[in-house]
Amino acid sequence: MSAREISRLVVPGRGQSVWLVLLSSAAMAFLAVFALALSVTASQLAGNWSTALARTATIRLSAPPAEMDAQTAFVLEVLRTTPGIAGARVMVSDEQAALLEPWLGPDLPLDALPLPRLIEVTETPEGPDRQGLRLRLAAEAPGAVFDDHTRWRRPLAEAAARLRAFALVSLGLIGGVTAAIIVLAASAALASNGQVIRVLRLVGARDRFIALAFVRRISGRAFAGAMAGTALGIGALLLVPEAGGSVHLLSGLGFSGAGWLLPLAIPPLAMVLAWMASMATAFQVLRGVT
Amino acid sequence: MIAFENVAHDYGGGPLFRDVSARLEQGSFHFLTGPSGAGKSTFLKLCYGELLPSSGRVSLMNRDVRTLSRDGLAGMRQRIGVVHQDCQFLDHLSVEQNVGLPMTATGRPLSDSDLSDLLGWVGLGQRAEALPPTLSGGERQRAALARAIISAPSVLLADEPTGNLDWDMSQRLMMLMIELNRMGTSVLIATHDLQLIRFAKAQVNARVLRISGRRLQIAGAEL
Numbered sequence: 001m002s003a004r005e006i007s008r009l010v011v012p013g014r015g016q017s018v019w020l021v022l023l024s025s026a027a028m029a030f031l032a033v034f035a036l037a038l039s040v041t042a043s044q045l046a047g048n049w050s051t052a053l054a055r056t057a058t059i060r061l062s063a064p065p066a067e068m069d070a071q072t073a074f075v076l077e078v079l080r081t082t083p084g085i086a087g088a089r090v091m092v093s094d095e096q097a098a099l100l101e102p103w104l105g106p107d108l109p110l111d112a113l114p115l116p117r118l119i120e121v122t123e124t125p126e127g128p129d130r131q132g133l134r135l136r137l138a139a140e141a142p143g144a145v146f147d148d149h150t151r152w153r154r155p156l157a158e159a160a161a162r163l164r165a166f167a168l169v170s171l172g173l174i175g176g177v178t179a180a181i182i183v184l185a186a187s188a189a190l191a192s193n194g195q196v197i198r199v200l201r202l203v204g205a206r207d208r209f210i211a212l213a214f215v216r217r218i219s220g221r222a223f224a225g226a227m228a229g230t231a232l233g234i235g236a237l238l239l240v241p242e243a244g245g246s247v248h249l250l251s252g253l254g255f256s257g258a259g260w261l262l263p264l265a266i267p268p269l270a271m272v273l274a275w276m277a278s279m280a281t282a283f284q285v286l287r288g289v290t
Numbered sequence: 291m292i293a294f295e296n297v298a299h300d301y302g303g304g305p306l307f308r309d310v311s312a313r314l315e316q317g318s319f320h321f322l323t324g325p326s327g328a329g330k331s332t333f334l335k336l337c338y339g340e341l342l343p344s345s346g347r348v349s350l351m352n353r354d355v356r357t358l359s360r361d362g363l364a365g366m367r368q369r370i371g372v373v374h375q376d377c378q379f380l381d382h383l384s385v386e387q388n389v390g391l392p393m394t395a396t397g398r399p400l401s402d403s404d405l406s407d408l409l410g411w412v413g414l415g416q417r418a419e420a421l422p423p424t425l426s427g428g429e430r431q432r433a434a435l436a437r438a439i440i441s442a443p444s445v446l447l448a449d450e451p452t453g454n455l456d457w458d459m460s461q462r463l464m465m466l467m468i469e470l471n472r473m474g475t476s477v478l479i480a481t482h483d484l485q486l487i488r489f490a491k492a493q494v495n496a497r498v499l500r501i502s503g504r505r506l507q508i509a510g511a512e513l
Contacts, residue, residue, distance in 0.1 A: 006394055012382045199378050202340075203437070204368035205395035206361050290340050290363075 007216040010196060017189035021218055024185050025225030025270050026232070028178035033233025033263045034253075035174040039167035040262065041253050046160030055127075056149065059088075059119040063143040071141040072117055078136050079121060084128030091118040116143075179273050186218050186278035190285045201289050211282035215275055222274030226267040234263055291316050291445050291476050292337050294506075297346035299332055305344065306332055310506040312499060314445065314478055319471045319494050321487050322480040323509065324501035330480035331375070333501065334447050337478065338370045339363045351444070368396055371438030371475075373448035377430045379422035385409070385429075386418040389436045398441065405440070412436045412466060427454035431463055445476045452486055460486055468494045 012018075059079075063071045072090060079088040091099075096118060130148055137144045190197070193214070200210045237254045255262060291314050298308035306329040314320060314337075322330050335341040336348050339355050348355045350366045358366065371392075379388050386405055393400035409415050412432040417425065425433060431451055438446055446467065452460035464486060471477045471494055481487065490496050500509035 009383065009387065009394065010380070010391075012380075014382070195378075196380055199380055199391070200395050201364070202367065202372060202374075202378060203392040203395050204364050204366075204441075206364045208361075209395060209397070286360075 003212065004216060007213040010200065010213050011217040012193065012196065013217075015192060017185070017192045018221060020188055021182070021185040021221040021274070022225040022228075024181045025178075025222040025274070026229035028174065028181055029226035029229030029266050029270055030233045030236075031229075032171075032174050032178060032266050033230055033237065035167070035171045036262055036266070037233075037237055037253050037255060039164075039171045040255055040259060042163045042167035044256075046164045049156050049160045055086075055123045055125070057121040057123060058147045058149070059121060059137070060116045060145045060147060061119065061141060061143055062116040062145075063141070068117060071143060072119070074140040075119060075137065075144050078133070078140050079119070082128050082133055082136070084124050084126050085121060086124045087122045089120055091120055121146075178270065179277065182222055182270070182274045183277040183281065185222075186274060186281045187285075189218055190214055190278070190281055194285075194289075197285065197289055201286075207283065207286045210286060211279060214282050215278045218278040219271045219274040223267050223271035226270035230263050230266045234260070291351060292478075293347075293349040293352075294336070294343075295347045295349075297336065297343045297348055299329065299336065299341065300344040301332075305504060307501055307504045307506065308345075310346070310501075312506055314476050316444065316476055317471070317474050318476050319468075319490070319496040320478045321490070321496055321498045322478060322501070323482055323484070323487065323498060326482070328501040329504075330482075330501060331449055333506075334372070334449050334478070334480055337445075337447055338367055338372055364396075368392070368441060369444045371441070371443035371446045373431070373434045373438045373446070373451045375450040375453055377422070377434040379430070379433070381422050384419050384421060385414055385425070385433050388422065389433060389440055392437060392441045396441070400440070408436050408440055413462075428456075428459040428463075431455060431459075432466075435463065435466060439470060439475070443475065445478070446470060448477070448479045450481055451479060452481065452483060457485075461489060464490050465493070 059075055061068070061071055061075060076088055076090075079085050096115060099118075130146070134146050137146055197210055200213075240253050293314075294310050294312045297310040298305045300306065310333075322333055324330055332341060336343060336355075337350075339348075339350065339358065342348075342356060350358070351369065353362070353366070355363070355366075380391070383391070386409060387394075389409065390400050390405050392398075406415065406418070409418050412435060414429060414432055414436065417429055417433075420429075422430065422433070431454070435448070435451065438448070448467065451467075452463055455463065460483070467477055467479065468490060479490075487496070487498060491498075498509040500507045
């Protein structure tokens with residue numbers, strides 16, 4: 001008879017403790033999937049913010065209408081010949097209207113407003129000499145103001161770092177609570193099987209045999225519960241609406257590509273956790289039985 | 291096989307018995323008798339290490355029980371069969387699984403035919419698949435006896451094994467234990483059933499120990 005068969009034989013397969021281990025593992029695995037998704041998404045979001053802000057800049061050009069096109073051409077020429085600039089494009093009226101819509105409402109009469117022209121600048125990873133660029137723009141197009149988003153970048157980068165830390169702490173807390181719940185469930189399972197333990201000792205079973213019989217059953221149940229919880233968690237994440245390619249904290253919650261394999265680590269981890277917890281608890285319970 | 295030297299046991303309210311010295315030799319047959327609460331069950335528990343003496347020394351197979359590790363004690367119990375008054379079954383296992391448990395739980399081989407023969411010997415061949423809660427009192431005691439002897443122990447300890455049985459069933463169970471003793475197993479039976487003791491003494495050379503007045507005495511002349 002194999003160890004697994006012996007374990008199945010001596011440890012009852014029914015009772016409240018069975019459901020306690022199964023359900024608590026399933027629930028904690030479900031939450032762990034979300035914490036993991038939150039962690040990954042927050043990390044990705046924080047990275048995207050930092051990268052996007054670091055590599056983009058805006059030039060705001062104010063000039064009399066008659067000189068606007070000429071100064072725009074000067075600015076574009078300066079940008080084209082500046083090292084560290086990957087590209088530049090003039091934002092069209094619709095894009096500017098979309099930027100202003102949250103504040104000024106739809107159907108904006110853009111032509112009637114003295115709006116500056118906006119030029120979106122994309123930098124190379126090395127970036128330009130910002131001070132030199134400002135001096136050249138001042139000489140070629142006095143109405144052009146180079147904004148490298150420094151004012152925005154610092155607080156957003158700080159927010160992103162905090163978001164990432166928050167997600168990691170959440171993941172750690174969920175892991176810790178999962179461990180505690182499994183320890184309690186393992187203790188309850190062993191406590192409710194005091195008669196089995198006493199009889200096994202009576203017939204000459206060694207502590208290691210008894211402990212392993214319970215540990216195999218409890219960790220097996222924890223694995224099965226965590227599998228179910230993980231599957232439900234992944235299913236729930238799949239139901240979160242797509243964010244259309246961009247990453248947002250709520251609508252983009254989930255994994256991408258090989259990232260979907262990450263939650264599959266949760267059931268084996270739950271099993272290892274249950275194994276260690278129930279082994280420690282089993283020997284503790286056995287010390288009280290002669 | 292089992293030796294008591296000046297043993298006392300105390301649950302905290304004064305000694306239950308003291309200065310108890312006795313030896314259970316290989317192949318011997320003993321009864322342990324005495325009034326309820328005298329300490330018969332405690333004496334048996336000392337015999338298989340479930341309790342340790344408050345003072346004195348208990349030796350199992352020439353080893354001081356106090357010096358045994360937990361694994362060492364488990365090894366000793368593989369050589370001592372115990373029939374509890376309340377049988378101590380695992381209710382989720384069938385009779386044959388319960389009877390085979392000492393072998394299963396210690397990794398020793400057990401053939402189906404041996405198990406079947408043993409169940410037939412104790413008259414439970416037809417009840418092999420039954421669960422313990424469905425057994426009658428006599429069937430439970432016989433199943434407990436089968437479990438106690440399946441590993442061919444050197445010593446058999448039985449605590450009131452016929453307590454809930456009618457006279458016919460008590461005689462039948464006693465004959466099984468006498469037969470075991472004839473095959474070389476040391477037997478110690480705690481009972482207050484004097485009729486049963488007389489029946490056994492007619493079949494086998496049995497000594498009677500009596501716990502009385504917190505002491506162990508050799509009895510028998512009056513039986």
